[in-house]
Amino acid sequence: MSCSCNDSNHTHDPHPSSGVDHENLFGVVDRPNVTSLNTDESVPPRDVIKEWDQRDDMDVSLHSDADEQLVLRVPFTASVKLKSVLVKGGLGEKAPRTLHIYANQFLDFGDLDNELAPTQTIELVESSECIEYPVKIAKFNSSTHLTLFFADNFGADVTQIFFVGFKGSWTELKSEPVITTYEAFANPSDHKKIAGTQGGLNSLGS
Template sequence: MTHDHGHGGCGDHANEHDLPGNVLGYQDNLYNQIDRPHVVALNAVGQGQTVIKSWSERNDEALYLESDADDQLILRVPFTGSVKLRALLLKAGPSDKTPAKVSLFANENNINFDDIVDKTPTQEFDVPQGREVGEYQVRAAKFTNISSITVFFPASQGAEETRIYYLGFLGQWSERKADPIITVYEAQANPADHEKIQGMIGGAQLPQQ
């Protein structure tokens, strides 16, 4: 599994992309394409959209999301269109509150703790401890035409809670097309299916005498 974190990931891109006034950072940051009011967090203290921040706010640790009853956490993230995902961006911690893994499920809108253990993630990554934003490259072929993504943190690295500061996505967005209206046309008329009109031969009108 390929993933970059810290010095090998977003850290190398910070000077290049994090320009003054550049809210997105990466040109393909999907922050504006996330349906933020409808982000759902399960077993969490706070609202899911708390960690859906702009690129310029990614290192802000004043706002975060933390698991509640135990160290498991689910975030359902809907998009406003169709997405081809390139990478996940994640800042978590500190130390043993960092999730051990992150599991991604494409287009699983209603997944919960009861059924998630029986489902195979579309892709899964180990999460290292660190203060930087990690960039996790996904297998793009498995994340095309995505309308939503469910992010599952199955356990912390020792603490009773899992804490997330920032969650972001990189990729391509396109407007979701409505279902097409299908009209069936008769490709070619079959003369045997049609009653001949008086005065017509093979569809051609007879000349007047």
């Protein structure tokens, strides 16, 4: 699938995920410290970062809260060379549409509202299948954490995600990673919806 956008940081070239676990980075995701913004607090955000053989499980999913936007912040316990991101979205219009990825930056909606340029933007497929999206490896060399900003969906009021995964290679960190502590309860006024629309609640997933 080719991309008509002229932005070199903007691409979509999805591949259906194979049945073989090649270069799965699940083991180096720091799952206890995965956080989210504007998501239903009943589901911990780490629960959608599942083992490879659970990628088709639809019993657990992450929903956005006040509107269709959500942020997933993923730290690693190693230095990662990211090769692809895998996403299994919700059914129909609830599937996420645009994914902005930021390498080595833990961001909130205030940062995103300042139009900070993403490391890469991917146009996702409207599908409930687990789809693998290659990234530009040179831009994600030595990544220790990622911010995934799901900016919109295909028309629903909320966005739903069943699975997020990562593929690539990794090396041990030379020093202990610094874990940033975020406020336990976000101020609803902090979430101003991107692209000039009305804002909503900015909630931090547990």
